[in-house]
Amino acid sequence: MRAYLSDRMGAALLMAPLLLFLVLAYAWPFLGVVKWSFTLPTPGLGQYEALLTDDLVQSVFIRTLRIAAVVTVVSVAAAYAITVVWVRGTPVQRVIAEFCILVPFWISVLTRAFGWVALLSNRGLINTWLQAIGFISEPLALVRNEFGVIVGMTHFLIPFAVFPLASSMRSLDDRVLLAARGLGSSRMRTFWSVFVPMTRSGIIGAALIVFVFSLGFFVTPAILGGGRSVMVAELIYLRIFQSPDWGLGAAISVVLVLFVGALMALLFRYVRPKQLI
Amino acid sequence: MPTYRPGPVSLIIAAFVALFLLMPLLAVIPVSLTPSRMLAMPSGELSLRHYRALIEDPRWIDSILLSIRIGFVSSAFSTVLALCFSLGVWMFQPRFTAALVGFVLLPMVVPPVVSAITLYFLLTSISGFSSFFGYDTWLGVAMAHSVMTVPFATVLMLVSLSQLDRRIDLAARGLGASVWERATRIIMPNIKFGIITAALLSFVLSWEEIGVTLFITSVNAITLPRLMWMGLRDNIDPAIAALSVILIIITVLVLALRSFVVRLRGAR
Numbered sequence: 001m002r003a004y005l006s007d008r009m010g011a012a013l014l015m016a017p018l019l020l021f022l023v024l025a026y027a028w029p030f031l032g033v034v035k036w037s038f039t040l041p042t043p044g045l046g047q048y049e050a051l052l053t054d055d056l057v058q059s060v061f062i063r064t065l066r067i068a069a070v071v072t073v074v075s076v077a078a079a080y081a082i083t084v085v086w087v088r089g090t091p092v093q094r095v096i097a098e099f100c101i102l103v104p105f106w107i108s109v110l111t112r113a114f115g116w117v118a119l120l121s122n123r124g125l126i127n128t129w130l131q132a133i134g135f136i137s138e139p140l141a142l143v144r145n146e147f148g149v150i151v152g153m154t155h156f157l158i159p160f161a162v163f164p165l166a167s168s169m170r171s172l173d174d175r176v177l178l179a180a181r182g183l184g185s186s187r188m189r190t191f192w193s194v195f196v197p198m199t200r201s202g203i204i205g206a207a208l209i210v211f212v213f214s215l216g217f218f219v220t221p222a223i224l225g226g227g228r229s230v231m232v233a234e235l236i237y238l239r240i241f242q243s244p245d246w247g248l249g250a251a252i253s254v255v256l257v258l259f260v261g262a263l264m265a266l267l268f269r270y271v272r273p274k275q276l277i
Numbered sequence: 278m279p280t281y282r283p284g285p286v287s288l289i290i291a292a293f294v295a296l297f298l299l300m301p302l303l304a305v306i307p308v309s310l311t312p313s314r315m316l317a318m319p320s321g322e323l324s325l326r327h328y329r330a331l332i333e334d335p336r337w338i339d340s341i342l343l344s345i346r347i348g349f350v351s352s353a354f355s356t357v358l359a360l361c362f363s364l365g366v367w368m369f370q371p372r373f374t375a376a377l378v379g380f381v382l383l384p385m386v387v388p389p390v391v392s393a394i395t396l397y398f399l400l401t402s403i404s405g406f407s408s409f410f411g412y413d414t415w416l417g418v419a420m421a422h423s424v425m426t427v428p429f430a431t432v433l434m435l436v437s438l439s440q441l442d443r444r445i446d447l448a449a450r451g452l453g454a455s456v457w458e459r460a461t462r463i464i465m466p467n468i469k470f471g472i473i474t475a476a477l478l479s480f481v482l483s484w485e486e487i488g489v490t491l492f493i494t495s496v497n498a499i500t501l502p503r504l505m506w507m508g509l510r511d512n513i514d515p516a517i518a519a520l521s522v523i524l525i526i527i528t529v530l531v532l533a534l535r536s537f538v539v540r541l542r543g544a545r
Contacts (some may be wrong), residue, residue, distance in 0.1 A: 007369050010369060011368070012371075014361045015361070015377065017358055018358040018361065018381060019380070021427075022380065022383070024380060024419060025396075026399075027380075028399075029395045029399035030544055033394055041308070049516050078297070083290045083401070084291065085291040090282065097295065098536075103299070108487070109523065111505075112302070114505075114509060114517055115300070115304050117301055118302055118304045123315075123316060125315075128318045154280060155297065158294070177281040178281065216391065218393075218489055219488060220420070223467060223509055232390075233388065237491070237492070241492075251351060253390070254289070260388055
């Protein structure tokens with residue numbers, strides 16, 4: 001009995017500091033933000049009504065969903081292609097694929113967004129080269145629009161899509177593929193009707209992770225969108241710092257959390273957490 | 278060994294993806310060597326003036342030192358908190374473990390912008406009482422970074438604890454070791470690789486944190502990413518290209534070293 005009591009004391013003592021820290025520094029202020037959404041500038045549900053009626057807010061939400069959908073499809077497809085080589089390639093191919101996945105993954109989001117500015121801007125590499133060879137006379141508008149945002153976000157999110165895909169491809173039994181080939185299925189057919197369906201949980205996991213991440217994306221859209229294709233996260237920033245409207249910023253945050261929470265619940269219905277690493 | 282290799286079509290598509298992933302990292306190299314004061318491709322002569330600017334301009338040095346200081350403090354803080362918490366979970370397996378771990382992981386899964394406005398609320402509230410700990414102070418930034426990095430540190434610790442054999446702890450316990458002795462002399466030496474990784478990851482995450490930092494700093498606590506952000510939004514400063522090249526080289530070197538060490542350990 002005494003040992004039992006001291007066990008519980010020990011657990012409580014060891015776990016308390018972090019839990020206390022997060023309650024004070026995260027849970028409590030989050031409730032404060034929720035309170036803002038109901039009380040600023042006037043008490044009531046006014047901010048949530050504004051979310052449903054304000055044209056600007058509506059258009060930002062729709063743009064965010066549209067960009068997130070496009071980015072999800074493109075980056076999961078691209079990640080799938082490189083993951084196949086990373087998991088099932090020859091040793092040399094694997095090293096190269098791993099390098100191409102991990103180096104961008106570890107480089108900061110700012111450096112990567114800046115790299116795209118250096119490539120895509122009016123005086124950037126692509127426009128300079130295309131003009132030098134006389135292919136175009138006026139620079140193409142590649143950044144400060146939705147195209148630039150989608151390119152930059154896809155680049156950022158491909159490595160995040162790779163990990164769940166790799167985990168599902170590693171657990172796949174080779175003999176099934178050999179059986180399909182042995183029964184006369186072509187390479188293409190084996191890939192599309194055996195390999196891809198068997199990695200479905202990885203595809204669902206990767207798609208949901210990328211989609212959830214892109215809903216709350218801030219840095220890349222703000223730099224590559226140049227203020228012209230504002231997404232939800234940047235709208236929150238603008239409401240807080242440029243047109244002080246803390247209530248609306250807080251209300252958008254609350255809606256975003258609820259939406260992401262619902263998507264996460266969906267994620268864990270289909271995929272177990274272990275399959276995501 | 279997989280017997281089923283990707284075919285030529287897969288390899289060609291993967292090569293395009295690889296090129297896409299590396300392209301923006303390669304693009305900053307020529308930009309960093311431009312003699313121009315604005316973002317442009319060098320035409321003809323090359324110059325190292327933007328690398329010199331990094332050393333000579335005190336703003337860059339100050340922000341690098343500040344980022345290192347914040348990284349150390351927040352990484353130490355979140356590593357210690359995460360270690361204690363994970364030890365508690367592993368040694369005592371209390372009830373509601375899943376719920377408690379889920380709560381600790383919240384800052385990792387909640388959209389960063391929502392965490393940012395939450396920490397902005399916290400630090401502006403603290404600023405009412407204290408002038409050296411709150412909005413736009415380095416201690417405030419360090420605390421906010423700890424909130425953001427502690428879930429990652431906890432995940433790493435729990436993963437390395439889950440690979441530990443429970444019987445060695447049971448043996449120590451049976452031989453009469455106290456909780457303190459079990460933690461410090463049995464468990465921690467066995468997960469030291471996980472602890473070091475957690476500390477390093479926390480430092481790196483703090484070093485490059487921008488989403489939250491943007492909300493909680495204005496003029497005093499200018500970390501390196503914050504300074505880069507200012508240079509990116511207004512007039513694009515090619516010094517950022519020079520800095521990016523240096524950061525990319527460091528990343529490549531560290532990753533190469535890591536895979537070398539992993540191979541060496543595997544060979545033994």
